[in-house]
Amino acid sequence: MTDIIIALDYENDTDALALVDKIDPNMAKLKVGKEMFTRYGPSLVQQLHSREFKVFLDLKFHDIPNTVAKAIKASADLGVWMVNVHSSGGEKMMTAAKEALHAYGKDAPLLIGVTVLTSLQQEDLTLVGITNRLLDHTLSLAELAQKVGLDGVVCSAQEAQNIKNKLGQNFRLVTPGIRLSMDNSDDQKRVVTPLKAKELGVDHMVIGRPITQSDNPISVLEEIYHSINN
Numbered sequence: 001m002t003d004i005i006i007a008l009d010y011e012n013d014t015d016a017l018a019l020v021d022k023i024d025p026n027m028a029k030l031k032v033g034k035e036m037f038t039r040y041g042p043s044l045v046q047q048l049h050s051r052e053f054k055v056f057l058d059l060k061f062h063d064i065p066n067t068v069a070k071a072i073k074a075s076a077d078l079g080v081w082m083v084n085v086h087s088s089g090g091e092k093m094m095t096a097a098k099e100a101l102h103a104y105g106k107d108a109p110l111l112i113g114v115t116v117l118t119s120l121q122q123e124d125l126t127l128v129g130i131t132n133r134l135l136d137h138t139l140s141l142a143e144l145a146q147k148v149g150l151d152g153v154v155c156s157a158q159e160a161q162n163i164k165n166k167l168g169q170n171f172r173l174v175t176p177g178i179r180l181s182m183d184n185s186d187d188q189k190r191v192v193t194p195l196k197a198k199e200l201g202v203d204h205m206v207i208g209r210p211i212t213q214s215d216n217p218i219s220v221l222e223e224i225y226h227s228i229n230n
């Protein structure tokens, strides 16, 4: 089962809520990221919760273990459904994040590790001194995330089958870099269409601009929803 998470990347909350108010929460979950959270903070998340949406708080924490653990606790206190950290923050950082959620039991948000951003390709890794193949690097970050008990990883759908084969079907894959056609990928480099992402077995596809920047966001959302649920 693959579902849709809309990346709510807007400059203002009026535009964001205008879209949200046209969406059935059964059709999509919502992602609040750095832009909107920096402008509108927890109150935006609360407004989405009051409309019955599940919220993925995408702040990609990457810091010393103590700081990340406290930030994860703050996210859990907000009642979000999913939260993420950069897996490259390391084993101790991810472990601290996981331990911060123990007290929340079944109410804890899903904890997801970002592997290699979908805007990067092999040459970008080389420029920051990573000489491993991009797929191998993604797999080792995913393996480490699983080892310390995270619920899944963010990756490109291009890596989905390799990760599922290595780490099992229950390890959740969250995949941005979704594009309806390969004509306009914006700043994304490792892109996949919604139907292909579903075929590749991703659990949650994150879609922003193909929906939010279209002339008719609702009809694009409905088209994608029906294409993956037929």
Ligand SMILES: O=C(O)c1cc(=O)[nH]c(=O)n1[C@@H]1O[C@H](COP(=O)(O)O)[C@@H](O)[C@H]1O
Binding pocket: 007, 009, 033, 058, 060, 084, 114, 116, 117, 118, 119, 154, 155, 176, 177, 178, 186, 188, 206, 207, 208, 209, 210
């Ligand atoms: O963690 C993320 O959500 C994320 C990880 C990643 O590797 N690539 C990536 O694009 N994202 C986020 O996913 C969304 C993709 O948006 P669009 O490119 O507009 O579809 C953005 O909000 C990004 O911040």
